[in-house]
Amino acid sequence: xxxxxxxxxxxxxxxxxxxxxxxxxxxxxxxxxxxxxxxxxxxxxxxxxxxxxxxxxxxxxxxxxxxxxxxxxxxxxxxxxxxxxxxxxxxxxxxxxxxxxxxxxxxxxxxxxxxxxxxxxxxxxxxxxxxxxxxxxxxxxxxxxxxxxxxxxxxxxxxxxxxxxxxxxxxxxxxxxxxxxxxxxxxxxxxxxxxxxxxxxxxxxxxxxxxxxxxxxxxxxxxxxxxxxxxxxxxxxxxxxxxxxxxxxxxxxxxxxxxxxxxxxxxxxxxxxxxxxxxxxxxxxxxxxxxxxxxxxxxxxxxxxxxxxxxxxxxxxxxxxxxxxxxxxxxxxxxxxxxxxxxxxxxxxxxxxxxxxxxxxxxxxxxxxxxxxxxxxxxxxxxxxxxxxxxxxxxxxxxxxxxxxxxxxxxxxxxxxxxxxxxxxxxxxxxxxxxxxxxxxxxxxxxxxxxxxxxxxxxxxxxxxxxxxxxxxxxxxxxxxxxxxxxxxxxxxxxxxxxxxxxxxxxxxxxxxxxxxxxxxxxxxxxxxxxxxxxxxxxxxxxxxxxxxxxxxxxxxxxxxxxxxxxxxxxxxxxxxxxxxxxxxxxxxxxxxxxxxxxxxxxxxxxxxxxxxxxxxxxxxxxxxxxxxxxxxxxxxxxxxxxxxxxxxxxxxxxxxxxxxxxxxxxxxxxxxxxxxxxxxxxxxxxxxxxxxxxxxxxxxxxxxxxxxxxxxxxxxxxxxxxxxxxxxxxxxxxxxxxxxxxxxxxxxxxxxxxxxxxxxxxxxxxxxxxxxxxxxxxxxxxxxxxxxxxxxxxxxxxxxxxxxxxxxxxxxxxxxxxxxxxxxxxxxxxxxxxxxxxxxxxxxx
Numbered sequence: 001x002x003x004x005x006x007x008x009x010x011x012x013x014x015x016x017x018x019x020x021x022x023x024x025x026x027x028x029x030x031x032x033x034x035x036x037x038x039x040x041x042x043x044x045x046x047x048x049x050x051x052x053x054x055x056x057x058x059x060x061x062x063x064x065x066x067x068x069x070x071x072x073x074x075x076x077x078x079x080x081x082x083x084x085x086x087x088x089x090x091x092x093x094x095x096x097x098x099x100x101x102x103x104x105x106x107x108x109x110x111x112x113x114x115x116x117x118x119x120x121x122x123x124x125x126x127x128x129x130x131x132x133x134x135x136x137x138x139x140x141x142x143x144x145x146x147x148x149x150x151x152x153x154x155x156x157x158x159x160x161x162x163x164x165x166x167x168x169x170x171x172x173x174x175x176x177x178x179x180x181x182x183x184x185x186x187x188x189x190x191x192x193x194x195x196x197x198x199x200x201x202x203x204x205x206x207x208x209x210x211x212x213x214x215x216x217x218x219x220x221x222x223x224x225x226x227x228x229x230x231x232x233x234x235x236x237x238x239x240x241x242x243x244x245x246x247x248x249x250x251x252x253x254x255x256x257x258x259x260x261x262x263x264x265x266x267x268x269x270x271x272x273x274x275x276x277x278x279x280x281x282x283x284x285x286x287x288x289x290x291x292x293x294x295x296x297x298x299x300x301x302x303x304x305x306x307x308x309x310x311x312x313x314x315x316x317x318x319x320x321x322x323x324x325x326x327x328x329x330x331x332x333x334x335x336x337x338x339x340x341x342x343x344x345x346x347x348x349x350x351x352x353x354x355x356x357x358x359x360x361x362x363x364x365x366x367x368x369x370x371x372x373x374x375x376x377x378x379x380x381x382x383x384x385x386x387x388x389x390x391x392x393x394x395x396x397x398x399x400x401x402x403x404x405x406x407x408x409x410x411x412x413x414x415x416x417x418x419x420x421x422x423x424x425x426x427x428x429x430x431x432x433x434x435x436x437x438x439x440x441x442x443x444x445x446x447x448x449x450x451x452x453x454x455x456x457x458x459x460x461x462x463x464x465x466x467x468x469x470x471x472x473x474x475x476x477x478x479x480x481x482x483x484x485x486x487x488x489x490x491x492x493x494x495x496x497x498x499x500x501x502x503x504x505x506x507x508x509x510x511x512x513x514x515x516x517x518x519x520x521x522x523x524x525x526x527x528x529x530x531x532x533x534x535x536x537x538x539x540x541x542x543x544x545x546x547x548x549x550x551x552x553x554x555x556x557x558x559x560x561x562x563x564x565x566x567x568x569x570x571x572x573x574x575x576x577x578x579x580x581x582x583x584x585x586x587x588x589x590x591x592x593x594x595x596x597x598x599x600x601x602x603x604x605x606x607x608x609x610x611x612x613x614x615x616x617x618x619x620x621x622x623x624x625x626x627x628x629x630x631x632x633x634x635x636x637x638x639x640x641x642x643x644x645x646x647x648x649x650x651x652x653x654x655x656x657x658x659x660x661x662x663x664x665x666x667x668x669x670x671x672x673x674x675x676x677x678x679x680x681x682x683x684x685x686x687x688x689x690x691x692x693x694x695x696x697x698x699x700x701x702x703x704x705x706x707x708x709x710x711x712x713x714x715x716x717x718x719x720x721x722x723x724x725x726x727x728x729x730x731x732x733x734x735x736x737x738x739x740x741x742x743x744x745x746x747x748x749x750x751x752x753x754x755x756x757x758x759x760x761x762x763x764x765x766x767x768x769x770x771x772x773x774x775x776x777x778x779x780x781x782x783x784x785x786x787x788x789x790x791x792x793x794x795x796x797x798x799x800x801x802x803x804x805x806x807x808x809x810x811x812x813x814x815x816x817x818x819x820x821x822x823x824x825x826x827x828x829x830x831x832x833x834x835x836x837x838x839x840x841x842x843x844x845x846x
Contacts, residue, residue, distance in 0.1 A: 009151055017151055020159055025144045028163065029137075032170035036133050040126060043095050043118035049074065052088060054105070066116040072105040084238075086181040093174040093181075135324040136169025142332040149336055153220075157202040158335060162328060164191045164198060169324075189234055193227040193254070196261035203265040207272075207284050207334060207525075226257055279571055280521045284334040291330020298323040423451060424579045428586050428685060429703055432678045437594035441472060444587055448561070452576065456564030458497055458543055462557070463595065469508060469559055470500045497542040498535070503557075507536035511550040512557040517577040520545050547572050549580050551588035554619050558588045586685040589620065593677045620680050625815050626650055626658075628845075630723040633660060634814035635840040636822055638785075645672025646783050646838035647680055653688050657722045661687075662735065662840055664715040664783045671712075679704070679714060693718045693731040694768035697754065701733070705762040714758040717751075717781060721773060721842070728779075729770050733758050736784055739803055741810060743776025748803070751779070778814075779842045780806050785835035789825050797828050814841040 009017070046061020047054050047068060054072045057063050076082055077091035079102065095101055100115045121129070143162025147155045168191070174181065201220050233250055240246050273285045427447045434440045441459065449457055460469040501508060506527055511518070520540060527536060545562035552558065561584070566572065625634035635648040645665030653659050663679060665672045682703050686696045697718055704714060717738060719730035732738075734757030737750035753769030773779075782802065789797040805824060809817045818839050825837065 013151070013156070017147060017156065020156075020163065021144060021147055024163060025140060028166060028170065028172070029140060031172040032133070032136070032166075034173045035171050036130070038173070039129050039133070040121065042121050044121050044125065045092065045095070045101070045116060045118055049085070049088060052082060052085065062116045062119050066103075066114040067112075068103070068105065068114055068116075069107065072107050072112075075104045075106055075111070077104075078102050084178075084182070086185050087178050089174050089185075090176050090178045090181040093176045132169045132324075133171075136166045136171075138325045139163075139169060139328045140166035142328040146332050146335050154202075154205045154207065154335060157198060157205055158331060161195075161198045161202050164195050165328075167191055186235070190227075190231045193231045193234075193257075194224060195227075196258045197224045197227045200261045200265040200268075203268045206269075206331075207281055223261075230254055230257060278521060280519050283571070288330050288334050291326045291333075295324050295326035295330075420451075420575065420579060424583050427451075428583060428682070429706065431587055431590050432682055432703070434590075435594065435597075435674070437591065437598045440587075440591055440594050444591070448563075452563060452572075453567045454546070454563040454565065455567060456544065456562075458545070458562040459559065460501065460562075461551075461559035461591065461595075462503065463599070468500045468502055471497060472559070498539045501535055501539050505536045506532040507539060508557065508560075511548065511560050512552075515550050515552050515557075516581050517547055517549045517572075519547055519572070523548060547577075547580075549584055551584045551591070553588040553592045558592055582685060586681045589677070589681045589684070593620070593674075593681075597674075620677060621648060622650055626652070628723075630846050631658060631721070631842060631844050632814050633658065633840065633842045634818055635662075636815075636818040636838070638822060638826075638837045640785070640835050640837075645676050646785065646836040647676045648781075648838050648840050649680065649683070650840065650842075651687075653720070655691075656724070657691075657720050658842075659687050659718070659720050660781075660840060660842060661716070661718045662738075662781045662783065662838060663717070664735065664785075664836070664838070666713045675712060675714070679716075683718075687718070691720065691729075692768060693720055693729050694754070694766045697731040697733050697758070697766045698764075701758045701760075701764065701766070702762045704759045712759060715783075716758050717754070719751075719779075721844075726772050726774065726844075727770060728773055729768055731755070731766050731768050733766065736782060736787065736799065738779055738781040739806075740771065740773075741778045741780065741807065743774070743778070746807075748807075773844045775844055775846055777844045778810055780839070781841075782839040783835075783837065785837035786821070786825050786839060788835055789829040789837075791828050792830060797825055814843050817841055 044061065045063055046058035047063040048056040052074045054063070054068055054070050054074070057068055057070060074082055074088060077088065080087070080091055082088045082091055092101075095118050100117055102113060102115055104111065104113045106112075139162045143159040143166070146162075147159035149155070167188075172184065174184075201223055204220060230250070230253060233253075237246050237250060269285070269288075272281065273289050275282065275285075427444075430447070431440055431444060434443060441461075445457060445459060459472045461472045462469045507523070510523065510526060520543075523540065527540070543562045544564060546565040547563040549561045549563070550557055551560055563572070621637055622635055625632060627633075633650045635650065637646055637648060639646065645667055647663040647665070648661065650658065650660040661683065663676070665675045665679065667675075679700070683696070683700055686699050690696060697716060700716065713734075715734040715736075717730065717732045717735040719728055719738075721728045730738075730751055730753070732752055732754030734755075737752045740749040740751065741747075742749070749771070751769060751771075753767050755764055755766040780803070787797055787799045787802055791797075802821070802825075805821060806817065809820055812820065818841055821839065822837065
């Protein structure tokens with residue numbers, strides 16, 4: 001199906017997005033890292049300076065001890081004249097503790113010289129510095145991720161805003177170079193003037209643009225003009241003496257400009273928070289409101305305590321600055337997460353990450369402060385590298401710890417969640433056992449109506465390669481009545497949605513791009529920002545749906561379901577969206593395979609039917625190699641008949657790791673092919689739910705035992721390779737052991753760990769193997785069709801001959817090697833094909 005971007009971008013927007021993602025953000029992070037690494041080495045002078053005038057002196061600090069007073073005008077530092085703040089910052093960029101610093105000032109016309117002894121950074125300021133740096137890192141990371149995931153105006157403005165805040169929080173290092181410091185101060189001034197404009201631009205776009213027609217967001221660009229003008233004026237007035245009328249006038253203009261733009265943005269935000277009639281937007285605005293309050297109130301409380309209470313000295317209060325992390329987190333969640341951010345979802349996520357944070361904090365004090373101090377004392381080494389190692393080790397435990405906490409919270413506080421997961425799993429297993437396409441769709445519709453109780457339900461499906469999606473009627477009134485929803489049956493009969501919609505329509509292209517459940521409210525917001533065709537707008541109005549769920553199989557959109565509002569009036573929760581997305585992934589491939597099988601049986605003789613089935617089967621297998629900088633993997637399959645029971649697959653998982661599998665279903669022809677189709681659907685639904693291949697194989701085995709006919713077994717192998725660690729975990733359920741060819745030692749290793757074939761016993765505990773792959777290593781996986789090929793003399797091709805040929809051709813690309821292997825095996829066996837043949841070759845590039 002044709003895919004197009006949901007948010008049209010012109011060349012300038014596309015270029016600026018890539019510059020922001022891969023140039024500006026990396027440069028800022030690279031320059032800010034030294035600030036964090038050397039923050040504990042910085043010295044404190046105990047003064048605040050503005051326009052070279054001392055505006056405050058910390059009691060009992062170095063400046064106070066030396067005799068400096070407020071209103072002193074700094075003339076030179078260490079004998080170097082300072083004519084600007086840039087000169088001053090350059091002069092103190094590398095001050096050191098316990099080394100006197102000479103400062104000359106003018107006090108009421110008198111020239112005075114003082115010797116200051118810099119002191120180490122106070123603990124409170126150190127904590128505050130680290131917390132603000134961490135907050136800046138969060139702003140930069142979340143802004144980068146939002147722009148990476150979405151190229152729309154909301155994401156672009158959020159990234160710009162996050163980049164500016166990150167610049168101020170992270171800071172970049174000072175250097176003893178006046179030209180460099182002058183450039184830094186100019187950049188800081190420019191961003192200060194642009195911040196209010198980007199703040200207003202963002203709230204004009206978030207979460208729904210006020211200017212909703214295509215291209216109108218470009219009309220917001222003039223909002224940046226006042227910021228640029230004020231910055232230009234400030235540059236022209238750079239050499240004007242401090243305190244002049246021109247400088248005061250510029251300050252007044254800057255304050256008015258900042259207040260007007262910030263207040264305008266806050267007014268727009270407040271109106272949207274309290275706006276009714278758009279529940280999805282309202283839920284997101286509430287999340288952002290709580291994020292703002294939870295992030296700003298603790299930070300401001302600590303800040304005001306330090307300002308209003310003289311001598312206030314509680315360093316622990318500075319930890320409250322970490323609360324600012326909630327601000328970008330809440331905005332990022334609201335922008336990236338489709339659907340309503342319901343209370344149950346927010347509470348559950350807060351419980352998980354709150355408990356995780358608490359455990360990490362405890363671990364920090366126990367391991368880092370306790371164990372780190374003990375190790376440094378015991379081995380008489382610096383504590384800093386020990387702390388870094390312990391922090392890195394703790395970081396490796398975050399993901400498995402999060403999963404354990406999540407499972408415990410679900411088990412303890414959310415039994416209904418587990419019940420819903422079980423209901424969806426049983427439905428998926430029930431659909432897998434059905435052959436007739438109409439029965440699959442009828443059961444699918446009936447059970448979804450029972451589970452979610454929508455006021456209406458509509459299903460659109462494509463048929464074959466037709467460029468149209470059709471409204472699918474499977475006696476829906478009877479189905480609704482069977483579900484105990486007679487009123488909904490009457491409502492459904494009263495509706496008359498469009499019978500079909502082109503696959504090239506805006507709505508279908510949008511669903512094909514999004515590929516996960518999306519609310520009609522959000523679809524309308526997106527569709528109204530572009531040139532949307534009338535068919536899409538008409539259908540969306542006729543459906544009166546609350547939620548649309550795409551059904552994707554392979555790499556194309558099979559159809560979509562449209563759910564009306566729930567009878568209870570509740571919104572579909574994030575949990576509902578997760579379950580529906582998982583079910584649609586499995587149901588789409590089942591419905592497609594059953595549709596193709598039914599169509600072939602009705603329209604062709606047996607040979608033609610098998611050709612169609614072969615086409616179905618080929619859609620379920622990768623049709624080309626998968627290659628990245630880290631690896632190349634290719635697979636090849638030949639059936640002894642038009643369809644067969646062999647299966648292979650490879651795909652990138654959500655965490656970036658590579659999943660690869662190979663299987664051999666007992667038997668040949670149509671029964672084996674149908675079993676393979678069901679196996680593939682169940683496997684793909686399980687493959688991304690856990691990082692343990694043995695767990696996936698175990699669940700697959702239990703599912704197969706309940707579904708497969710007596711005596712129908714499956715050999716199966718599943719592996720996961722993590723490019724970050726280089727580790728491969730695998731589980732072999734009765735397959736001929738894949739072989740690892742080591743590039744440096746030419747050593748061969750068989751991958752045997754696992755258990756028996758699938759379908760024998762539901763309670764068998766499968767084991768898991770682990771190995772490390774390095775550059776040039778290759779794994780060869782194959783079914784017994786290759787080794788059991790026989791020639792005219794009755795001789796087997798056998799595994800020794802096969803692996804010997806593979807070892808001789810390891811310099812070939814994976815696909816070329818497989819083609820050569822298949823050619824030699826077929827030449828050995830002649831015209832008669834005795835069994836299905838399948839093989840995969842994985843090569844590690846880096």
